[in-house]
Amino acid sequence: MAALLEIAEPGQSQVKEACVAAAVGIDLGTTNSLVAVVRPDPATGSGKPRALEVDEGSTLLPSVVSYREGGAAIVGREARRRAADAPSDTIASVKRFMGRSSADPETKRLSPYRFAEGESGTVRFEVAGRTVTPVEVSAEILRTLKARAEERLEMPVRQAVVTVPAYFDDAQRQATKEAGRLAGLEVLRLLNEPTAAALAYGLDKRSEGTFAVYDLGGGTFDISILKLVEGLFEVKAVGGDSALGGDDFDRAIAQLLLDEMGATPSGPRLVRQAIDAARAAKEALTTRDAVELELTGFRRTLTRAQLEEAIRPLVERTGPPSRRALKDAGAEGKLDGVILVGGSTRVPAVRAYVRELFGLPPLADIDPDEVVALGAAVQADLLTAEKPQHDVLLLDVAPLSLGLETMGGLVEKLILRNTTIPTSATQEFTTFADGQNGMDIHVVQGERELVSDSRSLARFRLSGIPPLPAGLARVAVTFQVDADGILSVTAREQLTGISQSITVKPSHGLTDEEIERMLLASLEHAEDDMAKRLLIDARIEAQRILRAAEHQLESNGDLLSAEERAPIEQAMRDVRATMEAADHRRIKDAIERLDHDSAEFAKRVMDRGIERALKGHAAAEFESGEMSEHAKKAYRALTEERAPRATGGGRRPQHTDDD
Amino acid sequence: MSEARATCWSCGAARAPADALCSSCGKVQPPAAGGGKDKFAVLGLPRSFELDAGELDERFRTLSRKLHPDRFARASAKERRFSLEQTTLLNESYRTLQDPARRAEHLLELRGIRPVSDTAMPEEFLEEAMADREKLLEAKMDGGKDGVEDLAAGIRKKRDAAMAEIGRVLREPEPHPADLSRVSELLARLRYYARYLDEAMGRGPEL
Numbered sequence: 001m002a003a004l005l006e007i008a009e010p011g012q013s014q015v016k017e018a019c020v021a022a023a024v025g026i027d028l029g030t031t032n033s034l035v036a037v038v039r040p041d042p043a044t045g046s047g048k049p050r051a052l053e054v055d056e057g058s059t060l061l062p063s064v065v066s067y068r069e070g071g072a073a074i075v076g077r078e079a080r081r082r083a084a085d086a087p088s089d090t091i092a093s094v095k096r097f098m099g100r101s102s103a104d105p106e107t108k109r110l111s112p113y114r115f116a117e118g119e120s121g122t123v124r125f126e127v128a129g130r131t132v133t134p135v136e137v138s139a140e141i142l143r144t145l146k147a148r149a150e151e152r153l154e155m156p157v158r159q160a161v162v163t164v165p166a167y168f169d170d171a172q173r174q175a176t177k178e179a180g181r182l183a184g185l186e187v188l189r190l191l192n193e194p195t196a197a198a199l200a201y202g203l204d205k206r207s208e209g210t211f212a213v214y215d216l217g218g219g220t221f222d223i224s225i226l227k228l229v230e231g232l233f234e235v236k237a238v239g240g241d242s243a244l245g246g247d248d249f250d251r252a253i254a255q256l257l258l259d260e261m262g263a264t265p266s267g268p269r270l271v272r273q274a275i276d277a278a279r280a281a282k283e284a285l286t287t288r289d290a291v292e293l294e295l296t297g298f299r300r301t302l303t304r305a306q307l308e309e310a311i312r313p314l315v316e317r318t319g320p321p322s323r324r325a326l327k328d329a330g331a332e333g334k335l336d337g338v339i340l341v342g343g344s345t346r347v348p349a350v351r352a353y354v355r356e357l358f359g360l361p362p363l364a365d366i367d368p369d370e371v372v373a374l375g376a377a378v379q380a381d382l383l384t385a386e387k388p389q390h391d392v393l394l395l396d397v398a399p400l401s402l403g404l405e406t407m408g409g410l411v412e413k414l415i416l417r418n419t420t421i422p423t424s425a426t427q428e429f430t431t432f433a434d435g436q437n438g439m440d441i442h443v444v445q446g447e448r449e450l451v452s453d454s455r456s457l458a459r460f461r462l463s464g465i466p467p468l469p470a471g472l473a474r475v476a477v478t479f480q481v482d483a484d485g486i487l488s489v490t491a492r493e494q495l496t497g498i499s500q501s502i503t504v505k506p507s508h509g510l511t512d513e514e515i516e517r518m519l520l521a522s523l524e525h526a527e528d529d530m531a532k533r534l535l536i537d538a539r540i541e542a543q544r545i546l547r548a549a550e551h552q553l554e555s556n557g558d559l560l561s562a563e564e565r566a567p568i569e570q571a572m573r574d575v576r577a578t579m580e581a582a583d584h585r586r587i588k589d590a591i592e593r594l595d596h597d598s599a600e601f602a603k604r605v606m607d608r609g610i611e612r613a614l615k616g617h618a619a620a621e622f623e624s625g626e627m628s629e630h631a632k633k634a635y636r637a638l639t640e641e642r643a644p645r646a647t648g649g650g651r652r653p654q655h656t657d658d659d
Numbered sequence: 660m661s662e663a664r665a666t667c668w669s670c671g672a673a674r675a676p677a678d679a680l681c682s683s684c685g686k687v688q689p690p691a692a693g694g695g696k697d698k699f700a701v702l703g704l705p706r707s708f709e710l711d712a713g714e715l716d717e718r719f720r721t722l723s724r725k726l727h728p729d730r731f732a733r734a735s736a737k738e739r740r741f742s743l744e745q746t747t748l749l750n751e752s753y754r755t756l757q758d759p760a761r762r763a764e765h766l767l768e769l770r771g772i773r774p775v776s777d778t779a780m781p782e783e784f785l786e787e788a789m790a791d792r793e794k795l796l797e798a799k800m801d802g803g804k805d806g807v808e809d810l811a812a813g814i815r816k817k818r819d820a821a822m823a824e825i826g827r828v829l830r831e832p833e834p835h836p837a838d839l840s841r842v843s844e845l846l847a848r849l850r851y852y853a854r855y856l857d858e859a860m861g862r863g864p865e866l
Contacts (some may be wrong), residue, residue, distance in 0.1 A: 188732075232720050232724065383732040383733075384732070386733070393727055393729060393730070394729065419750075420750045420753075422728065422743050423751060424747050424749065424751070441769060480747070482728070483729065625712070
């Protein structure tokens with residue numbers, strides 16, 4: 001790191017810290033994805049989250065990825081424009097396939113894609129001469145968001161809170177985390193979307209009470225019941241359907257069109273066009289009563305009444321999970337409000353249904369597209385900032401029950417759905433055969449009684465049980481769910497103390513080898529992507545060091561003679577000149593020269609800072625920790641050296657334990 | 660109650676084993692060995708069946724604010740682990756105390772009384788239960804919603820009576836051991852009533 005960037009001025013530490021890297025909130029949506037960030041307002045010091053413009057001036061990046069033969073993937077509006085011409089190479093709504101197996105009904109629905117068989121039964125798309133997994137496609141979206149956020153913020157983005165539907169199961173959560181890793185992001189937390197929305201909403205409106213968040217997006221439906229008390233957001237119950245959303249509305253209308261046209265079998269291009277026409281009609285019918293549809297010469301008028309009839313069965317599917325969540329939360333008749341989230345809640349028929357369902361007029365005064373990302377940004381700030389902008393805390397729940405397979409293919413539930421996390425539970429099992437020396441542990445997720453109806457999460461075997469008559473050996477199985485909602489399981493034989501434990505990886509997920517291979521592949525394919533990334537990084541770095549240099553020359557220029565100043569200014573001009581070039585190495589070289597030429601200057605500035613600190617100007621900042629680590633060390637060295645312990649000992653730094 | 664002492668791992672100050680945070684330096688502490696045995700102590704409440712729900716909620720919120728892992732996202736691995744353990748214990752204790760039946764069960768457990776297993780119930784109760792279930796099945800077969808509803812109402816009455824009796828015994832300052840065994844049996848009945856009502860009301864993954 002350049003020495004000039006290490007200098008912290010008293011009182012400016014926050015700005016300096018903020019310059020190092022940003023932690024963002026990402027809403028990885030079915031239809032659109034967004035990135036938001038909490039930045040303290042320099043004037044007021046308060047930090048409101050805001051969504052960043054990431055695609056052609058919009059905060060919405062369409063979650064569409066288009067692959068080209070031999071080239072880097074295209075993401076966003078440009079990809080969406082390509083969809084009609086390259087329907088099978090352009091993947092939209094990839095979220096619907098996250099963590100699903102190739103046998104999942106989702107792959108059988110109306111779609112223009114070509115599917116390939118995967119090694120571990122994972123969904124794979126055939127695109128532009130290769131196969132990609134949903135995780136890789138999602139990683140492309142995340143990579144784009146990361147890069148564009150870095151451009152807007154002019155600083156690297158390394159950490160993110162990524163939102164997932166509350167009703168996502170373990171496999172879908174793990175897949176989302178893997179996508180983040182593949183995109184070069186440290187995923188600080190997977191945050192449930194309705195919780196994120198409530199966070200943004202509650203902070204903005206300063207409301208208290210019990211709220212339902214009705215979140216109908218492009219591909220998922222979530223319902224959450226939360227209680228808000230003095231900055232504490234307590235999730236009481238969640239529910240939903242991870243395969244229900246606006247996409248299904250589009251497909252229902254598209255199917256109607258294709259049936260009327262008698263177009264069977266319909267090729268991928270026609271299917272894509274029908275779905276696009278359906279979506280446009282649906283959106284237009286939000287404000288109009290009838291709309292004219294055209295599909296390869298076939299014309300038809302679609303009225304709002306017809307649309308509502310076509311989607312009614314789908315909208316009504318949100319009823320049972322909503323009622324169940326209300327009952328689980330004990331909130332029937334006690335709601336203070338219903339918050340609408342997700343683009344599909346713009347459909348008038350959906351709003352009418354929500355009003356009927358809850359007996360309350362729904363609230364939608366924060367943009368339902370942005371609200372989730374804004375909440376995620378607040379949580380990212382909470383988890384990374386030394387002094388978070390908002391004093392809030394989220395208490396979330398396990399969305400689905402977790403259990404074990406027992407005799408006869410039955411599920412023994414250890415942790416019930418809607419249990420506040422982190423949590424743990426232990427259950428004892430005995431052997432059923434004489435001399436049995438091992439026990440198979442099969443971990444399942446879901447509400448059903450039979451293993452065959454549940455989601456299989458993991459299997460492992462505890463071996464080395466001492467040979468005893470049936471029923472005498474006792475195995476204690478412990479489930480621990482952490483604040484991320486990630487489950488780990490430990491099995492321990494009580495007599496011998498033999499134990500086995502695992503962190504659950506989904507049975508339908510990707511193997512570690514597959515992930516490695518994908519990481520490598522993404523590097524190969526993204527050769528030009530990589531160059532672009534390096535270039536952006538280098539430009540950001542250059543801007544930062546130039547700004548630092550300008551600032552220091554302005555405030556501490558008197559430390560330099562004219563002869564000393566000239567080479568620094570020359571080096572700065574060089575950096576500026578190379579920034580226009582498309583070669584990151586040249587920029588890096590220029591930065592290094594500037595760093596070298598300004599090293600002596602940086603040292604003098606630092607010394608002056610310390611001198612001032614010793615005079616007491618900065619003592620307060622030191623005490624309150626508002627000084628860079630570098631400056632602190634120097635300060636400490638000087639105070640310890642110059643001030644005899646007997647008199648100056650009161651100001652010894654406290655070390656924090658970091659094991 | 661024996662008051663064993665413990666010391667803070669960070670500053671070495673003496674502290675009560677049930678304290679989640681050191682009163683001297685404020686650092687989060689590991690749960691005591693066998694900690695959480697007394698779920699009332701975890702929430703800083705006296706062992707009592709009578710409980711102010713508002714106060715319980717308030718204590719849970721206050722402790723959550725201090726102990727939750729999100730508060731320790733930037734702390735050392737050691738503190739993160741303690742915070743996870745303490746919060747897990749807190750959540751579990753709160754869940755137990757919130758529900759009157761589980762609270763009663765926990766009070767018995769603290770007095771060293773093990774719960775009665777469902778199969779060890781008196782013969783007459785098991786026979787009564789069998790008869791109840793048959794009636795429910797018949798009512799369901801008839802398809803009459805009213806029939807099922809009437810049966811459920813009858814069971815609810817029995818449930819409320821059992822709960823009231825449990826409360827009466829546990830409110831006594833020094834309940835008689837025979838009364839406590841009676842509570843244990845009543846709790847087994849409550850579990851049965853709960854299952855019956857689930858079945859009658861058609862509990863499933865969806866409503």
